[in-house]
Amino acid sequence: MATVAGIAATACSAAGKAVDVPDLAGLRTADPRSGLIRLSEVGRAGLFRWQAGDYRTAIASDPLGGRYIAARSTSASLGAWVRQGNLLTPEMFGATPIQQDHSKQLCALFDQIGPGIRIELNGRYILARGITIARKSNFRITGTGSIVMRSGTPVTYDHGMLFFVECSDFELATLTCDANRVARIPREVPAHSLTFQSCRRFRCIGVRSVNAVCDGFILFSATPERFDTHCRDFQFIDCVADNCFRQGCSVIQGHAGVFRGGAFSNTNGTAPAAGIDLESDAGAPNGSISDIMVDRVRFIGNQGFGLLVSTVSRPRDIVATDCVFDDNRRGAISWGSARGHIIRPRISGFGPDAERGAIDIPAGDGWRTDEPIKIETPKFTRVTTPRADTPLIYVHAAAYAPAVITQMTADACGGIAGLNRDGSHLSAAVVLASLGRVDGAISVSGRACTVADNRVDRFFGSAIIVTGSDATVEANTLTEPRFNDINGTIRILASGAKVVNNIIKAKQAMVGIRVAGPIRLLGGNRITGFGRSVAAVATESGS
Numbered sequence: 221m222a223t224v225a226g227i228a229a230t231a232c233s234a235a236g237k238a239v240d241v242p243d244l245a246g247l248r249t250a251d252p253r254s255g256l257i258r259l260s261e262v263g264r265a266g267l268f269r270w271q272a273g274d275y276r277t278a279i280a281s282d283p284l285g286g287r288y289i290a291a292r293s294t295s296a297s298l299g300a301w302v303r304q305g306n307l308l309t310p311e312m313f314g315a316t317p318i319q320q321d322h323s324k325q326l327c328a329l330f331d332q333i334g335p336g337i338r339i340e341l342n343g344r345y346i347l348a349r350g351i352t353i354a355r356k357s358n359f360r361i362t363g364t365g366s367i368v369m370r371s372g373t374p375v376t377y378d379h380g381m382l383f384f385v386e387c388s389d390f391e392l393a394t395l396t397c398d399a400n401r402v403a404r405i406p407r408e409v410p411a412h413s414l415t416f417q418s419c420r421r422f423r424c425i426g427v428r429s430v431n432a433v434c435d436g437f438i439l440f441s442a443t444p445e446r447f448d449t450h451c452r453d454f455q456f457i458d459c460v461a462d463n464c465f466r467q468g469c470s471v472i473q474g475h476a477g478v479f480r481g482g483a484f485s486n487t488n489g490t491a492p493a494a495g496i497d498l499e500s501d502a503g504a505p506n507g508s509i510s511d512i513m514v515d516r517v518r519f520i521g522n523q524g525f526g527l528l529v530s531t532v533s534r535p536r537d538i539v540a541t542d543c544v545f546d547d548n549r550r551g552a553i554s555w556g557s558a559r560g561h562i563i564r565p566r567i568s569g570f571g572p573d574a575e576r577g578a579i580d581i582p583a584g585d586g587w588r589t590d591e592p593i594k595i596e597t598p599k600f601t602r603v604t605t606p607r608a609d610t611p612l613i614y615v616h617a618a619a620y621a622p623a624v625i626t627q628m629t630a631d632a633c634g635g636i637a638g639l640n641r642d643g644s645h646l647s648a649a650v651v652l653a654s655l656g657r658v659d660g661a662i663s664v665s666g667r668a669c670t671v672a673d674n675r676v677d678r679f680f681g682s683a684i685i686v687t688g689s690d691a692t693v694e695a696n697t698l699t700e701p702r703f704n705d706i707n708g709t710i711r712i713l714a715s716g717a718k719v720v721n722n723i724i725k726a727k728q729a730m731v732g733i734r735v736a737g738p739i740r741l742l743g744g745n746r747i748t749g750f751g752r753s754v755a756a757v758a759t760e761s762g763s
Contacts, residue, residue, distance in 0.1 A: 237254075237255065237256060238256040238257060238258040238267060239254045239256065239257050239258065240257075240258045240260060241257055241258070241259055241260070242260055242261060243259075243260075243261045243264075244259070244261060244264060244285060244289070246259075247259050247268060247289050247301055248289060248290065248291060248292050249291075249292055249293070250291070250301070251293070252270045252291050252293070252294050252299060252301075253270075254270070255269065255270055256268070256269050256270075257269075257270075257301060262311075263309075263311030263312065263314070263315070263316065264286075264311065264312050264314070266303050266304065266305070266312065267303070267304040267305070268289060268301040268302060268303055268304065269301070269302055269304055270291075270299055270300075270301055270302075271299055271300060271301075271302045272298065272299040273298075273299055273300075274296070274297050274298075275288055275290075275296045275297075275299060275300035275302075276296045276297055278300065279296050279300055281331055281332075282328065282331070282332065283328065284313040284314050284324070284325060284328040285313075285314075286303070286308060286312040286313035286314070286328060286329060286332065287302065287303045287308065287312070287332050288300050288301070288302055288303075289301040289302075306336045306337050306338050307338050307339075307340060308329055308332055308337060308338070308339050308340070309329070309339070309340050309341070309342070310322060310325045310326055310329050310341065310343065310345055311343070312329075313325040313328045313329050315343070315345065317343060317344070319346065320346060320370070321346050321347075321348050321370060322345040322346050322347065323346075323347050323348045323349055325345075326345055326347060326351060326367070327351055330351050330353055333353055333356045333359045334356060334358075334359065335357060335358040335359070336358060336359070337359045337360075338359070338360045338361075338362065339359070339360070339361045339362070339363075340362055340363045341361070341362070341363035341365040341366075341367065341395055342363045342364050342365045343365045344365060344366050344368060345365065345366070345367050345368070346368055346369075346370050347367050347368065347369055347370065347373075347381065348369070348370040348373055349373075349378060349379055350378050350379055350380040350381060350382075350383055350411075351381070351382055351383065352383045352385060353382065353383070353384050353385070353387060354384075354385040354386060354387070355385065355386045355387065356387050356390070357387060357388045357389045357390065358388075358389045358390065359390050359391075360390065360391045360392075360393070361390075361391070361392045361393070361395060362391075362392070362393040362394055362395065363393075363394060363395055364394055365395070365396070366395070366396035366397070366398055367381060367382075367395070367396070367397050367398070368398040368400055369381065369398065369399050369400040369404065369433075370400070371400060371403035371404070372403060372404065373400075373404055374404075375404055375405055375406060375407050375409060375411045375433045375434070376409060376411060377409065377410050377411065379411050380410065380411045380412045380413060380415055380434075381397050381399060381412075381413045381414060382397065382413070382414050382415070383415045383417070384414075384415065384416050384417065384419050384422075385417045385418065385419075386417065386418045386419065387416075387419045387422065388419065388420045388421050388422065389420075389421045389422070390419075390421075390422045391422065391423050391424075391425065392414075392422075392423075392424045392425070392427050393424070393425040393426055393427065394425065394426040394427070395427050395428070396427075396428040396429075396430065397413045397414055397427070397428070397429045397430070398430050398431050399411075399413045399429075399430070399431050399432045399433050400431055401431035401432065401433050401463065401465060402431065404433050405433075406432075406433035406434065406465035406489055407433070407434070407465075407490075408434060408465075408466055408490050409434060410434065410438075411433050411434050412432065412434050412435040412436070412437070412438045412470075413429045413432045413433075413434075413435070413436050413437070413464075414427070414429055414436065414437045414438070415437075415438050415440075416437070416438070416439045416440075416451055416454070417440055417441065417442060417451075418441050418442070418443075418449045418450070418451065419439070419451050419454070420451065420452045420453055420454075421452075421453045421454075422453075422454050422455075423454060423455035423456070423457060424437075424454075424455070424456045424457070424459050425455075425457045425458060425459075426457070426458045426459065426482075427456075427459045427460075428459070428460040428461075428462070429459075429460070429461045429462075429464070429468075430460070430461070430462045430463055430464075431462075431463050431464070432461070432463075432464035432465055432466075433465055434464075434465050434466050434467075435464060435465075435466050435467045435468075435469065435470045436461035436462075436464040436467065436468045436469055436484075437456070437459075437461060437468070437469040437470070438467075438469070438470040438471075438472065439451040439454065439469075439470070439471045439472060439473070439474045439477075440470075440471075440472035440473055441472070441473045444472070444473050444500065444501065444503075444504045444505070444508060445504075445505060447475075447505070447508075449473075450473040450474060450475055450508065451471075451473060451474045451475070451477070452474070452475045452476055452477075453475075453476045453477075454474065454476075454477045454478070455477070455478045455479075455480070456469070456477075456478070456479045456480070456482065457478075457480050457481060457482070458480070458481040458482045459479075459481075459482040460482055460483050460484075460485075461483075461484045461485070461487070461495070462483070462484075462485050462486050463485075463486045463487075463488070464486075464487045464489075465487075465488070465489035465490060466487070466489060466490050466491075466492070466493065467487060467492065467493070467494055467495075467496070467497045468484035468485070468487050468494065468495045468496055468522070469484060469495070469496045469497070470497050470499065471496070471497070471498045471499070471509055471512065472499065472500055472501060472504075472508075472509075473500060473504065473508045473509065474498075474509055474512065475509070475510050475511055475512075476510075476511045476512075477511070477512045477513070478512075478513045478515065479496060479512075479513070479514045479515065479517050480513070480515045480516060480517070481515075481516050481517065482517055482518070483517070483518040483519070483520060484496050484517065484518070484519055484520075484522070484526070485518070485519065485520035485521050485522065486520065486521045486522065487522045487523055487524065488522075488523040489523070491524060492524045492525070492528055493522060493523035493524035493550075494522055494524040494525045494526065494527065494528035494554075495517075495519040495520075495522045495525070495526045495527060495528075495548070496514065496517070496519070496526075496527050496528070497528040497530070498512060498528065498529045498530065498535055498538065498557075499528065499529075499530035499532055500530065500532045500533035500535070501532070502532060504532065504533040505533060506533050506534045507533065507534060507535070507536055508533040508535070509533065509535035509536075509538075510535065510536050510537050510538075511536075511537045512535075512537070512538050512539070513539050513541070514527060514538075514539070514540040514541070514543060515539075515540075515541045515542060515543070516541070516542045516543065517543050517544075518543070518544045518545075518546070519543065519544065519545045519546070519548055519552070520544075520545075520546045520547065520548075521546065521547050521548065522548045522549065522550075523549050523550070524548070524549065524550045525548055525550050525551050525552065525553060525554045525575075525580075526543075526545040526548040526551075526552050526553060527540060527543065527545075527552070527553045527554070527555075528553075528554045529553075529554065529555050529556045529557045529560075530554075530556050531556030531582060531583070531584045531585060531620065532556075534558040534584070534585070534587060534620065535556065535557045535558065536557060536558045536559040536560065537557075537559055537560055538555075538557040538559075538560035539560050539561050539562075539563070540553070540560075540561075540562045540563065540565065541561075541563040541564060542563065542564050542565075542566075543565050543566070544565075544566045544568075545565060545566065545567045545568065545578075546568045546569050547568070547569035547571075548569075549571070549573050549574070550573075550574060550575040551570070551574045551575055551576065551577060551578050551579070551580050552565065552567045552570065552578045552579060553565065553578070553579045553580065554575075554580045554582060555579065555580065555581050555582075555593065556581075556582055556584065556620070557593070557620070558584070558587070558589065558620040558621065559589070559591060559593075559620075559621065560593060561593065561594040561595075561596070562579065562593070562594070562595045562596070562598070563594075563596045563597070564596065564597045564598070564599075565579070565595075565598050565599070566599050566601075567579070567598065567599065567600050567601070567612075568600075568601045568602045569602045569604075570600065570602070570603045570604070570605060570610075570612070570633075571603075571604045571605050572604065572605040572606075572607060572610070574605060574610045575610075576609065576610060576611075576614050577610065577611055577612065577613050577614025577615075577638065578600065578603075578610075578611075578612050578613065579595060579598065579612065579613045579614070580613075580614050581593065581613075581614065581615045581616055581619045581623055581641070582616050582619065583616045583617070583618035583619060584618060584619060584620040586618070587620060588620060588621070589620060589621050590621070590622065590643060591621055592621055592622045592623060592624040592643070592644075592645075593619075593620075593621045593622070593623045593624070594623075594624050594626075595613065595623055595624070595625045595626070595628075596626050596627060597626065597627040597628075597629075598612070598613070598625070598627075598628050598629075599628075599629050599630075600612050600628070600629065600630035600631070600633060601630075601631055603630060603631075603632050603633045603634075603655065604655070605633075605634055605635075605655070606634035606655040606656055606657050607634055607635060608634060608635040608656065608658050608659070608660050608661070608663070609635065610634070610635060611633075611634075611635030611636055611637050611638045611661075611663070612628065612630060612633055612635065612636055612637060612651075613625055613628070613636075613637045613638070613646075614637070614638040614640075615637075615638060615639055615640055615641045615644050615666070616640055616641060617640040617641055617642075617665065617666060618641075619640075619641045621641070622641045622642060622643035622644040622645070622666070622669075623639070623641065623644045623645070624644070624645045624647075625637065625644075625645060625646045625647070625649070626645075626647050626648050627647075627648045627649070628646070628648075628649035628650070628651065629649070629650050629651065630649075630650075630651045630652065630653075631652055632652050632653075632654050632655055633651060633652070633653055633654075633655055633656070633661075634653065634655040634656040634657065634661070635656065635660070635661055635663070636649065636651050636653060636661045636662050636676065637649075637662050637663070638663045638665075639662070639663065639664045639665070639666050639669045639671070639688075640663075640665045640666050640688075641666045642666040642667040642668055642669070642688070643666065643667070643668050643669065644666050644669045644670075645669065645670040645671075645672070646662065646669075646670070646671050646672075646674060647670065647671075647672045647673045647674065648673050648674065649674040649675070649676070650674075650675045651674070651675070651676050651677075652677050652678050653676050653677070653678055653679040653680070653683065654677075654678040654702070656679060656680040656681075657680055658680065658681065659680065659681035659682040659685060659707060659711070660681075660682060660684075660685040661676060661679050661680070661683050661684070662674075662676070662683060662684045662685070663685050663687075664684070664685065664686045664687065664688050664691050665687045665688045666688045667688045667689050667690055667691075668688075668689075668690045668691070668692075669686075669688055669691050669692070670691070670692040670693075670694070671684055671691070671692070671693050671694075671696060672692065672693070672694040672695055672696065673694070673695050673696065674696045674697070675696070675697040675698075675699075676696070676697075676698050676699075677698075677699050677700050678699075678700050678701075678702055679698065679700075679701055679702065679709075680701070680702050680703050681701070681703050681704065681705065681707060682707050682708055682709060682710065682711040682734075683698050683701070683709050683710065684696070684698075684709070684710045684711070685711045685713065686710075686711070686712045686713060686714055686717055687713045687714050688714055689714045689715050689716045689717075690714075690715075690716040690717070690740070691712075691714065691716070691717045691718070692717070692718045693710060693712075693717065693718070693719045693720075693722065694718065694719075694720050694721055694722065695720075695721045695722065696710075696722045696723070697722070697723045697724075697725075698710070698722065698723070698724045698725070699723075699724075699725040699726070700725070700726070701726050701729055704726060704729035704730050704731065704750075705730055705731070706730055706731050706734070706755065707731065707734055708731040708732060708733050708734030708755060709724050709726070709729075709731070709732055709733065709750075710722065710724070710732070710733045710734070711733075711734045711736070712733070712734065712735045712736060712737060712739060713736050713737060714737050715737045715738040715739070716738065716739070716740045717735075717737070717739050717740055717742075718739075718740045718741040718742075719733060719735070719739065719741070719742050719745065720741055720742070720743050720744045720745065721743075721744040721745065722745045722746070722747075723745075723746045723747075724745065724746070724747045724748070724750070725747075725748050725749055726748070726749035726750055727749045728749065728751075729749055729750045729751070730750060730751050730752065731750060731751070731752050731753075731754075731755045732745070732747035732750040732752070732753045732754060733745060733747070733753065733754045733755070734754075734755045734756075735754065735755070735756040739756075742754070742756075
């Protein structure tokens, strides 16, 4: 048998001269002294160099011979044929288009992931079991192909698709993962398509997760009490989740993340059924989700909310900018963040099946802050619900923070806003409230709330009803009521209100402003077309 030194010396002398072999069998029988072999077998083609050293472990970990090939004439303890370059494909491990199950080849391929490795998937590969990639770093998985779960594969813990555990500094790009929901039985078990457990500094670019039997993407930690195990520093750029069973994407624990572009659509099956759900499990430490940016993402046709931010564990510093929400059944956004902003959302297709507000700020866990949630320039179109209890924006009395809503526009609606949290504001809105059938397009029950500089046309009955104390109703323009009675266009039912400088216009209406409690200031209002400008049953300072 050849010695290590002799083989190495001869191989070095032949370093620049590749010998052609037609197939894997030819490579196995090639003389190591050839140094460099060009394999021409379809799929497996590539350059192999003889590398001296102990390759027994490497060859054992690559039983399909995609990267390391043992020579028949020389012990693996002395050396092996090693594929040159960092690019690996399933075909290099024996995958062919006619196979009905590529699980063995895909598992062998992913076992080779390591620093600098690039995996390229350009075919259609059928998978019958989940693949775990654990504690790897500095790799890339890309390609224009797809991984499809085999029909009839059980929906259980070990039958998700790709499961990344404690990996870092990696990238997935332009790959499609199809869980084949139509040919399986979806249910709420951890058989998610793409799972990231305790991963850091990674990004998905143009990745598509479709037909998931549970979640399309999920990020979590198995030890949520330890912040150092949470997913962190991640990006989802132009990714797609479509027709998933429970969520398009779940973030259970996550920090410093970005979702930019892409679409999360048509989640249907079991609650919450959101496009993206930022939601820790009960009992997780406060702040388990923080510093998440959702930018220019489209949320379309989800059974639940488009974007759901749960109140559990007080998520903070969540920002949504320039997102589009079309036809999400429960509503566009449920916003349980303790701190954050919603900037320029475009919301279309808000209907009578909604849970409550198109933008809904729910009750928290009892903790409160006065730092407001800013909702800037929301635009609503194709609103079809006339219900006052499903307003465009709803702020619960027990929400973590008040809401400051500015520059809202809507071409038609019933309810406009429910300001139930103390200190909330609605200003500079321009709304055609032509669908309403009951009073209270703007309802104010929180203390010290402000409704100012808004224009509301074609409303029904009382456009603004105030039941919270110390409210300010100022410089609003209210015109063309479709119905008006003795209750007034502005109705004040609580003490301490300031009602000033409003413009109210109608034709042959009954009452402009009705005050039914001690008022702080009433004056400067311009009221035309009413039989009675102000109807007051309590002390007032002017009309």
